[in-house]
Amino acid sequence: MEAKPSTANLVDKIVVPGDVVLDLSSMTNQTIKLGGGLRQECDSVSVIKAGKLRFSKPNKYWVESSQKRYVPCVEDTVLGIVVDCKADNFFVDIRGPTIAFLPVLAFEGGTRRNIPKFEIGSLLYVRVVKANPGMNPELSCTDASGKAAEFGLLKDGYMFETSTGLSRMLLSSPTCPVLEELGKQLSFEIAVGLNGRVWVNAESPSTVVLVSNAIMNSESLSAVQQKIMVDKLLQRIK
Amino acid sequence: MEVDRADGRNPNQLRPLACSCSILHRAHGSASWSQGFRFIQTSHFYHFNLFVFTSKCYFCYWVGSGDTKVLAAVYGPKAGTKKNENPEKASIEVIWKPRTGQIGKPEKEYEIILKRTLQSICILTINPNTTTSVIIQVVHDDGALLPCAINAACAALVDAGIPMKHLAVAICCCSAESGYCILDPTKLEEQKMKGFAYLVFPNSILSVLPEGSSLVQGEPMEHGIITSVTHGAMSVDDYFHCLERGRAASAKLSDFLRRSLQSKLPGDLSKAE
Numbered sequence: 345m346e347a348k349p350s351t352a353n354l355v356d357k358i359v360v361p362g363d364v365v366l367d368l369s370s371m372t373n374q375t376i377k378l379g380g381g382l383r384q385e386c387d388s389v390s391v392i393k394a395g396k397l398r399f400s401k402p403n404k405y406w407v408e409s410s411q412k413r414y415v416p417c418v419e420d421t422v423l424g425i426v427v428d429c430k431a432d433n434f435f436v437d438i439r440g441p442t443i444a445f446l447p448v449l450a451f452e453g454g455t456r457r458n459i460p461k462f463e464i465g466s467l468l469y470v471r472v473v474k475a476n477p478g479m480n481p482e483l484s485c486t487d488a489s490g491k492a493a494e495f496g497l498l499k500d501g502y503m504f505e506t507s508t509g510l511s512r513m514l515l516s517s518p519t520c521p522v523l524e525e526l527g528k529q530l531s532f533e534i535a536v537g538l539n540g541r542v543w544v545n546a547e548s549p550s551t552v553v554l555v556s557n558a559i560m561n562s563e564s565l566s567a568v569q570q571k572i573m574v575d576k577l578l579q580r581i582k
Numbered sequence: 583m584e585v586d587r588a589d590g591r592n593p594n595q596l597r598p599l600a601c602s603c604s605i606l607h608r609a610h611g612s613a614s615w616s617q618g619f620r621f622i623q624t625s626h627f628y629h630f631n632l633f634v635f636t637s638k639c640y641f642c643y644w645v646g647s648g649d650t651k652v653l654a655a656v657y658g659p660k661a662g663t664k665k666n667e668n669p670e671k672a673s674i675e676v677i678w679k680p681r682t683g684q685i686g687k688p689e690k691e692y693e694i695i696l697k698r699t700l701q702s703i704c705i706l707t708i709n710p711n712t713t714t715s716v717i718i719q720v721v722h723d724d725g726a727l728l729p730c731a732i733n734a735a736c737a738a739l740v741d742a743g744i745p746m747k748h749l750a751v752a753i754c755c756c757s758a759e760s761g762y763c764i765l766d767p768t769k770l771e772e773q774k775m776k777g778f779a780y781l782v783f784p785n786s787i788l789s790v791l792p793e794g795s796s797l798v799q800g801e802p803m804e805h806g807i808i809t810s811v812t813h814g815a816m817s818v819d820d821y822f823h824c825l826e827r828g829r830a831a832s833a834k835l836s837d838f839l840r841r842s843l844q845s846k847l848p849g850d851l852s853k854a855e
Contacts, residue, residue: 362748
């Protein structure tokens with residue numbers, strides 16, 4: 345069944361809390377998936393966060409918005425900072441409402457005998473495995489099959505904080521213009537967490553500074569503007 | 583009924599509104615909301631006879647009508663503090679900062695009214711055991727302060743991405759001896775009138791539902807009242823008169839709120855196309 349024309353009108357439009365975007369009574373025998381920012385109320389779906397309503401074929405709806413605050417969600421990859429080490433858990437700050445727990449055994453081949461040692465303040469690339477309301481979120485340093493898969497400690501480099509919208513833009517595919525332009529001329533390592541933390545590492549400190557500045561500047565720029573901005577920055581170091 | 587207002591507005595006319603979001607760097611969400619302009623550039627004036635030109639200055643003063651301006655900052659959701667912790671619901675705390683001096687009884691009252699209003703529009707069950715702080719800084723007060731603060735707080739909550747059922751728009755209505763009522767009074771008018779009411783309505787929403795299906799007992803949702811605070815003596819008829827005027831004005835206010843929230847969001851947030 346095709347969506348009603350009035351529904352199509354709200355897709356890709358900016359919606360504010362309270363707007364009713366879907367009428368479920370006219371969409372029976374259809375499965376839809378609701379993402380962030382939407383809520384079902386009886387026979388209608390309404391918006392709870394301001395942003396752009398997005399629709400992806402075949403059946404996904406969500407509201408895209410950008411915040412300074414991160415709310416943990418299962419399967420998100422985030423950058424966390426170790427704030428405390430206890431016998432069973434590392435306490436990790438992931439910019440969420442509460443501290444997250446990283447069990448000491450949640451590493452590839454983790455046993456009681458080889459517990460990794462992290463100093464307080466070290467930066468980790470981790471995955472959120474549990475995010476239930478009323479509980480502290482739980483993290484893991486392995487992928488779903490138990491492999492280390494790039495997760496773990498990030499040594500050296502520079503970490504800065506951005507909005508969740510910018511970090512999502514950096515992770516989008518195809519690669520966002522700012523990273524693509526930078527990658528053509530410079531070599532650097534980057535780790536982006538969905539919680540708005542970005543870690544950059546490169547051979548020389550000047551590259552790190554340049555890449556971080558370019559990313560921080562790209563927040564509100566269009567694709568073409570991002571390219572121009574990166575070109576200007578690159579010319580300056582030549 | 584013709585009413586003379588000091589600033590030449592007609593009774594149903596609001597002062598010019600201004601709203602800007604994300605203005606504070608550290609806060610998770612912030613907004614400023616102002617009603618009226620203290621200074622208006624000479625190139626923009628429309629009530630020529632009401633302006634007094636200040637010498638050597640390209641600004642002029644709008645006599646009698648000041649501005650009410652409020653800054654709202656939202657921090658959260660953050661881990662619940664001992665005081666307001668609730669394992670089942672998110673709690674909202676409101677801190678009112680007056681322009682000068684300590685907070686007194688009226689400010690405490692404002693805090694409680696604002697807190698209850700925000701509690702009713704936010705969905706508190708999504709982030710249980712967290713606290714969201716709303717800090718209201720009064721920048722300038724010239725009447726209708728609480729409605730202005732409610733509007734600012736609402737815009738700041740949206741900016742912070744706090745889950746909400748719907749938005750709220752607040753308006754102040756004054757009723758005078760002779761039975762007429764005026765909207766969005768200045769401080770001077772507020773003092774002259776025999777009574778005034780702060781009314782908070784839900785915003786008008788965009789809906790894909792067929793016409794009329796969202797009616798609650800035969801009335802559209804936005805006609806409901808979230809908060810109503812009255813001061814002074816007011817007859818029942820006067821109150822309903824205020825309510826009717828307030829409802830009419832709330833539609834304009836909610837249009838304005840929607841427009842200012844839309845302009846805050848960058849259009850190129852998604853690179854999908």
